[in-house]
Amino acid sequence: MSTTTPTPSSSQLNADLHCHSVVSDGTLTPEVLAERASANGVQLWALTDHDEIGGQHRARAAAHANGMDYLTGTEISVTFADNTVHIVGLGFDPDDEQLARGLSLTRGGRGARAQEISRQLEEAGIPGAYEGALKYVGNPELISRTHFARYLVEIGACRDTSEVFRRFLTEGHPGFVPHQWATLGNAVRWIREAGGMAVIAHPARYRFTANEEFALFSEFKKHGGEGVEVVTGSHTPAEYGTYADMALEFGLAASRGSDFHSPEESHTDLGQLPPLPERLTPVWDLLAHRIQRRAALT
Structure with missing residues (x-):
């Protein structure tokens, strides 16, 4: 009797779609990050520097050199309800002029x-x-x-x-200086019009009330946002469940990313998170046409 090998669920893919290099506030170059991600078993990678896409071509080349598929990425700072919220963009054209101009304005202050x-x-x-x-x-x-x-x-x-x-540096302490970042609508529009997908980054970090969080997800969805980070370095296992439920409630795809910045500072290394819950639609399923595939080995 013949047997077939089951196809692994795409939710089990070791994708790390949130990390930072020296191009923003990380301590490693895109090339060293790619080597580290590959060594940790990452199969699909994205570099998501803050308000910057200048490292994208380097990151893609390094990903392919280390045997990984690649999605373009960035993390845009947004002001929402008097708080700073981060929106990750994935799978966009890294040479899109409107996105580059918007990010430049966001960096300006x-x-x-x-x-x-x-x-x-x-x-x-x-x-x-x-x-x-x-x-x-x-x-x-x-x-x-x-x-x-x-x-x-x-x-x-x-x-x-x-x-x-x-x-220091946080509200009520010396060195806290709020800044007016991009609007939620503009950030989502820049990403979408560059061919990408907008994703709410690490939602548990914002400490919104239930009503504020509902407003964030509702407005994000209204502007065309399509994803939310469910499994991420700053979420607890209980929060994985909370935001899996939120993804289903709002019809959003789920993302996974360590938010790695530095070997000395980050609690979660590249590629070391648990997989996405099976009941969710991974963002990489919807972005399959935007994944820049490594060359087939011969």
Whole structure:
């Protein structure tokens, strides 16, 4: 009697569709990230630098050189209900001019914000923070709180970046400077019109009320958003279930990504998350036509 080997469910694919390089606030180059992802068994990879697509061609080449399929990616900062929300874009044209212009405008306010962060930290007894943060910046247009946090650890003001964000740079503490980012509608439109899919990143991090979260998902869906990160580095196993239910409730595809930034700072390494729940539609099923396949081995 003949037998056949079952085809694995696509939800079991080791896809990591959220991470950062030195092009934004990560500490590794796209090439080193690709090597690390491949070594950890990643089959489908995306580099999603904050408000930036300048590393996409390097990342795709590195993915293919390491035997992985690739989806283009970025993570756009959005202001919603007076909070910063992140929207991941996947599978877009990396040379789309409208998307590039929108991201450039979103990055534009970071310099002035960084100077104000530095001023507040100086008042708190930490001088020279702007210059110190710049040492960690691969792209000066993308100076961020993470770069300041690394400097505060360097000088011994805090033991690690987690302590930094408990004592500084967050609301109610020195160095917190809110910024008006892109609108939700614009971010989703830029991604969609560049041929990609918009995905709500790590929704449990926002600490919205139930009504605020419902409004976020509803407005996101209204603008044409199609996905949500269910399994991600900052979610607990219980939150995997919560956002699996939200995906089903709003008819959204599910994404998976570590949100890896650095070997020293990130709690979850590339490719080390559990698979998506079987009951969900993976974003990569809907983006199959946008996946840039590695060359077949001969």
